Amino acid sequence: MSTSANDLTIGIDIGGTSVRAAVVDGHGSMLDTLRAATPPTAAALEHCLDRLVAELRDRWAVQAVGLAIAGFLSPDCRTVRFAPHLAWREAAVPAEMSARVGLPVFAEHDANSAALAELHFGAAARGHNTLVLALGTGIGAGMLMGGQIYRGSFGVAPELGHVVVIPEGRPCSCGKRGCLERYCSGTGLVDTVIELLAQSESGxxxxxxxxxxxxxxxxxxxxxxAAAEGDPIAVAAFASLAHWLGQGMAMIADVFDPDLIVIAGGLGTASGLYLDEAREHYASMVTGAGHRQLARIRPTQLGESAGVIGAAQVARMGLAAGSEPAAALARTAQ
Structure with missing residues (x-):
């Protein structure tokens, strides 16, 4: 299948530890990728992004840039209000970067970017009201209602990783205790292992x-x-993750009633270790169990590439809308 130069956009997934950039075509295929460590200051991060774009642009005729950002964006995606692991605060990131690189630049929350990627190219293609849970260092969540991103009234929904599942449980970086991501993320999984090692004979x-x-x-x-190799502590840690993920999905279903849940992120690629058990917990814990239709629960098809593929799709959608980046993305806030 041929690829037109007009199809090519750059997607950049900006996380707290690394920045990944790729040229992506209109079929969701990554043609060229670069990666860098996330710089600690805003100026250094912006220089890093500009350098990645320049290097990819030297090799490919790209039309626009999309940014997947782990942080709170304004509803029109014009401003990065706060990013806990990045240096931006109330920063007009897309417009400022566009002026520097000479290309249209569009921004989106990283979990929303992953959700759009799964919708257009992956596991969410047949969903109507779809929740994408990205299990990584923390938990990101993107909600698609009728194929449109749901942002809430102020652009920050849905922060499902910070729903409390255990009152007075593990402390969370958000300031609360017992948040879902403290038990179902990569860092939560490690904490569970540490607790299990302290509580049991682990010879x-x-x-x-x-x-x-x-x-x-x-x-x-x-x-x-280790769990894939049968290590008992690792297996027990994933059993705990499955329990809390099932309970979390049941709580989410009671509020949003999605027909499809996609498990993405770094741990999404290891879903064979826990997803069947999590489905069972979800089915037994959801309100009205046995008397309601349950959501399909599927693993990611795009793995950890969903964020960067989705960012490129955000740029492509903005170009197709034929308007300013922020205004184009605001149309998905309905």
């Missing part, structure tokens, strides 16, 4: 020896690899 767990020798080696990816 048969390779994670015990590894964490004792190098505490920094204990990551969500390593726990997933």
């Amino acid at each position: 048969h767990s390779v994670l015990a020896a590894e964490s004792a020798a190098d505490p920094g080696s204990l990551t969500g990816r390593r726990v997933a690899a």
